[in-house]
Amino acid sequence: xxxxxxxxxxxxxxxxxxxxxxxxxxxxxxxxxxxxxxxxxxxxxxxxxxxxxxxxxxxxxxxxxxxxxxxxxxxxxxxxxxxxxxxxxxxxxxxxxxxxxxxxxxxxxxxxxxxxxxxxxxxxxxxxxxxxxxxxxxxxxxxxxxxxxxxxxxxxxxxxxxxxxxxxxxxxxxxxxxxxxxxxxxxxxxxxxxxxxxxxxxxxxxxxxx
Amino acid sequence: xxxxxxxxxxxxxxxxxxxxxxxxxxxxxxxxxxxxxxxxxxxxxxxxxxxxxxxxxxxxxxxxxxxxxxxxxxxxxxxxxxxxxxxxxxxxxxxxxxxxxxxxxxxxxxxxxxxxxxxxxxxxxxxxxxxxxxxxxxxxxxxxxxxxxxxxxxxxxxxxxxxxxxxxxxxxxxxxxxxxxxxxxxxxxxxxxxxxxxxxxxxxxxxxxx
Numbered sequence: 001x002x003x004x005x006x007x008x009x010x011x012x013x014x015x016x017x018x019x020x021x022x023x024x025x026x027x028x029x030x031x032x033x034x035x036x037x038x039x040x041x042x043x044x045x046x047x048x049x050x051x052x053x054x055x056x057x058x059x060x061x062x063x064x065x066x067x068x069x070x071x072x073x074x075x076x077x078x079x080x081x082x083x084x085x086x087x088x089x090x091x092x093x094x095x096x097x098x099x100x101x102x103x104x105x106x107x108x109x110x111x112x113x114x115x116x117x118x119x120x121x122x123x124x125x126x127x128x129x130x131x132x133x134x135x136x137x138x139x140x141x142x143x144x145x146x147x148x149x150x151x152x153x154x155x156x157x158x159x160x161x162x163x164x165x166x167x168x169x170x171x172x173x174x175x176x177x178x179x180x181x182x183x184x185x186x187x188x189x190x191x192x193x194x195x196x197x198x199x200x201x202x203x204x205x206x207x208x209x210x
Numbered sequence: 211x212x213x214x215x216x217x218x219x220x221x222x223x224x225x226x227x228x229x230x231x232x233x234x235x236x237x238x239x240x241x242x243x244x245x246x247x248x249x250x251x252x253x254x255x256x257x258x259x260x261x262x263x264x265x266x267x268x269x270x271x272x273x274x275x276x277x278x279x280x281x282x283x284x285x286x287x288x289x290x291x292x293x294x295x296x297x298x299x300x301x302x303x304x305x306x307x308x309x310x311x312x313x314x315x316x317x318x319x320x321x322x323x324x325x326x327x328x329x330x331x332x333x334x335x336x337x338x339x340x341x342x343x344x345x346x347x348x349x350x351x352x353x354x355x356x357x358x359x360x361x362x363x364x365x366x367x368x369x370x371x372x373x374x375x376x377x378x379x380x381x382x383x384x385x386x387x388x389x390x391x392x393x394x395x396x397x398x399x400x401x402x403x404x405x406x407x408x409x410x411x412x413x414x415x416x417x418x419x420x
Binding site: 001003005007008009010011022027030033038039040041042043044045046047048049051052058059060062068072073076156186188189190191192193194195196197199200201203205 | 211213217221232240248249250251252253254255256257259261262268269270272278282286366396399401402403406409411413415
């Protein structure tokens with residue numbers, strides 16, 4: 001079975017939001033072999049938005065749903081990987097208009113972010129007009145190979161256009177090895193209760209039978 | 211598609227190893243709506259062995275492999291759920307001897323731990339002789355509905371019998387809703403690099419075609 005692991009590696013030196021130190025994961029070894037205790041145990045202090053993760057409405061909607069309401073039924077499904085590697089700066093409506101997008105689709109947007117573009121800097125994001133276009137199409141979800149669907153736009157227009165419609169957002173994907181096409185997606189967030197997002201392992205399978 | 215989510219919920223009041231406060235997950239809201247910032251952001255400080263998680267050899271073998279070497283190829287596969295709800299205290303060789311266990315199997319052991327048994331106290335565990343029996347059978351992995359495959363036995367005999375043979379250990383499963391039988395398992399640990407274990411979302415699918 002072919003598996004495309006489209007998750008970011010989590011380590012102390014990984015790219016984080018805007019390169020801000022306060023967003024980095026912190027590892028603490030709490031037990032180790034050297035002090036006569038024959039085991040290794042580690043803790044991680046990690047942002048819910050670290051690496052590959054899934055946003056719930058509560059991230060930008062004060063009364064919004066928490067992440068446990070994004071059930072596995074919504075995250076184990078067919079997805080369409082869309083090649084947008086020709087796009088510069090941000091994804092606009094004209095980049096999406098000619099794509100075969102149907103109601104209920106889950107799109108994964110592959111951009112130059114998967115090919116060395118600076119994930120902590122001016123990564124390609126989704127313009128709020130393009131997000132509104134996707135919301136009008138009534139897609140079920142969208143994933144992108146950036147740490148955010150937008151770059152800290154003051155209005156949060158992209159997040160709001162999607163999250164107010166209950167559209168699932170997956171951020172921090174790695175799509176460099178995946179060709180445009182249809183796949184079976186397994187998006188598996190930690191089962192954390194009551195929060196606005198959760199880190200996830202996300203991978204694709206061949207779509208035979210999906 | 212029927213999905214059995216066999217993961218523990220992660221929250222501040224969840225059962226943790228031996229009920230020790232230093233093993234609890236700690237949540238910190240780092241940004242919220244009240245202070246004029248229109249978003250919620252949260253961090254979690256969490257033990258790698260919190261809730262449902264996968265152990266790598268490094269947990270008890272000083273030169274052992276780290277968790278990223280337990281690849282998705284080894285974790286997305288057929289598994290056998292075995293009903294051991296009649297077992298008291300610990301699983302012994304006699305509880306396993308008559309089971310149809312084959313080389314390469316991945317077993318998930320369902321015990322009274324999935325039905326209200328105290329996960330922080332005297333949960334049912336795997337005796338080291340039973341672990342050695344499973345290692346002789348050359349199984350690929352074993353999961354259990356306890357926070358440990360043993361209860362802090364001084365020799366760590368159960369962990370060592372399994373991890374020294376490269377047998378994958380999944381701890382913290384919830385199997386109350388799952389009948390004995392064969393399933394497709396998706397075990398998805400966070401893609402954390404260089405550590406001895408990782409928290410995971412684990413679920414089962416109907417085994418049509420597996």
